Amino acid sequence: MATPRLSAAASILSAVAAGVLLVGCSASVSIGSSTPKLSKDKLADTVAEKLAATTGRPKPDVTCPENLVGKAGTTTRCTLTAEDGSTLGISVTVTSVEGKQINFDIKADETASPAAN
Structure with a gap:
């Protein structure tokens, strides 16, 4: 019986969903305001x-x-899009803020959404 092969995109999504459900990381920003913020583009790149x-x-x-926004407990949802168009949701939650450094956790959803037809 032939075994179907996972596409590279599907294997990436599987690896993210299965192997890295929680990744801690931090980013540093230098904004003049009293509440630091990380731009959506820099956040996406860091994730x-x-x-x-x-x-x-x-x-x-x-x-x-x-x-x-650099405030403990703040969350946002990002999206990983594979080459085949399938997507995987990613939650980002601020765990702490130290001066202008925002520390956050990344948690990928367990299942991907198939590509839109």
Whole structure:
């Protein structure tokens, strides 16, 4: 019986979902306001770098809809999009803020959504 092979995109999503459900990381920002913020583009780039480092795979395409406000407990949802168009949700939660450094956890959803037809 033939065994279907996972596409590279599916294996990336599987690795993220199965192997890196929780990755701690931190980012540093230098904003003049009293509450630090991490831009949505820098957040997406940081999440992608951490996932790539954890899985040993190339940096995935990650997008985040909003800036991350440096206040403990703040959350946002980002999306990893694979080459085949399937997506995986990623939760980002601020764990602490030290001066202008925002520390946050990354948690990938357990299952991916198939590509839209």
